Amino acid sequence: MATSVAARGSPWARTRRRLEAGLRPRPPRSPWRARAKTRLAYLEVQLKREEARPPSADRKALLRGMESHLEKARAAAEETFGWRRLWSGSTAQEGVWSNLRSADVLLLQLVSDQEAAGRASEVMALVKRHLGRDDPQRVRLAQRIRSIVSGELVPTDRELLVRALDSAYVALDAELARVRSLRNILWTATFVVLLGVAGLAVYGWFFPQSLSLCFAPKLGPGGGTAVDIVCPSKEFRGLPAGTVPSSRADSRDILTVEVAGLAGAAFTVIASLRHIRGTSTPYMLPLASAVLKFPTGALSAFLGVLLIRGAFVPGLSDLDSRSQVLAWAAVFGAAQHLVTRLVDDRAQMTLSEVGKPTESVVDPENAAVMEATVYGNGQQTRRGQGKEAAVEQPAGSPPR
Known part of the structure; x- marks a missing residue:
C-alpha cells in the first residue's frame, strides 16, 4: 500500500497522469530546468538508439x-520541494547535472568506435578545461589523440576516453x-551581519542612551547658558x-x-x-x-558615526546639524x-577558475587534433625543436 502511494506521488507518475488526461506537462519553473530537460x-x-542494437551482458x-x-535526473528536475524550494534549488541542480554527466559517461562506453573517435575532440576539450597539464590521464590522452581522431583506436583507447571524460566531469563538480x-559563506556572512x-537597532530602541550618537557642537544663542544638541533623528536648540x-x-x-x-x-x-x-554557473555568486x-x-x-562621537577622528567631533550626521553615515x-x-x-576569481582554458593559444594538444582533422586534405606535420606545426604539402609532391 505504501509503495503504491509513493508511486502515485512520484514525478514520473504525475507526468504520466497529465499526459494520459490529455494535459500538457507543466513548463519548467526555471531556466536551468529547461536546459537540463533539453539535455x-x-x-x-x-x-533508445543504443537499445536497438544487438544486446550483450555488458551492454545490458x-x-x-x-x-x-x-530517471534520477528527471525526478530531480521535476521535484518541487514545497516550502523547502528556497534553499533546495542547489540540491536539485546537482542531482540533475551529476546524473546527466554520469549518463553521458556510460553513453560513451556504448557507442561505436567511429562515434567514440568523433567525440574524442569533445573529450579533449573538456579535459583541457578541467584537468591540469600534468594530470596523467590528460598526458596519456594527448599522446593518443592523433591516432584516436584518425580512427586508429586500440582496445585501451575507449577506456582512456571514458576515464578521461569521467575525471573531467569530477573536476567540474x-x-x-x-x-x-x-x-x-557569503549568504551566511550576510545573515550574521x-x-x-x-x-x-533593537538594543538602541530600548536603551538609546547607552549607545548615544548625539553631539553638542557649540554654545547656543545664550552664550554660556545654553547648548545645542544634534542627534540623528532630532535637533535640540537652546538647552x-x-x-x-x-x-x-x-x-x-x-x-x-x-x-543612511x-x-x-x-x-x-x-x-x-x-x-x-x-556567469553560466548555477549559484548566482555575484548576487550573494x-x-x-547592504547590511x-x-x-x-x-561604527563610523560612533567613532566620530568618540572624537576618534580629529576635527570631526562636533557635527553641527542632523543633516551632517546623516551625510557622514551615508559616506561610511x-x-x-x-x-x-x-x-x-x-x-570573480572563483568564477574564473571554473572551466579555465589552457593559457596558451596553440599547444601540442590542439595541434594534434588539427593535424588529424586536416591530414586528409593534403597537409602533413613536421617536428622541429620539440614543437609540432602543420605545414602545407605542395601539390603533386610525394608524402614524406
Whole structure:
C-alpha cells in the first residue's frame, strides 16, 4: 500500500497522469530546468538508439545504469520541494547535472568506435578545461589523440576516453562545489551581519542612551547658558548648558543611521554593477556578493558615526546639524566597499577558475587534433625543436 502511494506521488507518475488526461506537462519553473530537460531528452534519444542494437551482458548492464541515471535526473528536475524550494534549488541542480554527466559517461562506453573517435575532440576539450597539464590521464590522452581522431583506436583507447571524460566531469563538480561553498559563506556572512545590525537597532530602541550618537557642537544663542544638541533623528536648540547629549538620545537614532548607511551601500552596489559579468554557473555568486554590501553598509555607518562621537577622528567631533550626521553615515555606508571589494575580487576569481582554458593559444594538444582533422586534405606535420606545426604539402609532391 505504501509503495503504491509513493508511486502515485512520484514525478514520473504525475507526468504520466497529465499526459494520459490529455494535459500538457507543466513548463519548467526555471531556466536551468529547461536546459537540463533539453539535455535529458537528447540522452533519452541516444539511449533508445543504443537499445536497438544487438544486446550483450555488458551492454545490458550499461543500458540499465544509463536508464537509472536518466530517471534520477528527471525526478530531480521535476521535484518541487514545497516550502523547502528556497534553499533546495542547489540540491536539485546537482542531482540533475551529476546524473546527466554520469549518463553521458556510460553513453560513451556504448557507442561505436567511429562515434567514440568523433567525440574524442569533445573529450579533449573538456579535459583541457578541467584537468591540469600534468594530470596523467590528460598526458596519456594527448599522446593518443592523433591516432584516436584518425580512427586508429586500440582496445585501451575507449577506456582512456571514458576515464578521461569521467575525471573531467569530477573536476567540474569540484569546481562548482567551490563556487557553492563560497556562495554559502557569503549568504551566511550576510545573515550574521544582518542579525548584528538588527540587534543594534533593537538594543538602541530600548536603551538609546547607552549607545548615544548625539553631539553638542557649540554654545547656543545664550552664550554660556545654553547648548545645542544634534542627534540623528532630532535637533535640540537652546538647552541648558549642563545638558548631557546622551540624555536626548532617541530610540530611532541607531536605526536612522543604519538606514543612511544602507542608502550609501546601495549606491556602491549600483556603481559596482559595471564590473559584474554574466556567469553560466548555477549559484548566482555575484548576487550573494552584492547583497552582503547592504547590511555591511549599515554596520559601517553605525561604527563610523560612533567613532566620530568618540572624537576618534580629529576635527570631526562636533557635527553641527542632523543633516551632517546623516551625510557622514551615508559616506561610511559607502566606505564598506573598501572591504567588500576584496570579497568581489575573490568571487570573480572563483568564477574564473571554473572551466579555465589552457593559457596558451596553440599547444601540442590542439595541434594534434588539427593535424588529424586536416591530414586528409593534403597537409602533413613536421617536428622541429620539440614543437609540432602543420605545414602545407605542395601539390603533386610525394608524402614524406
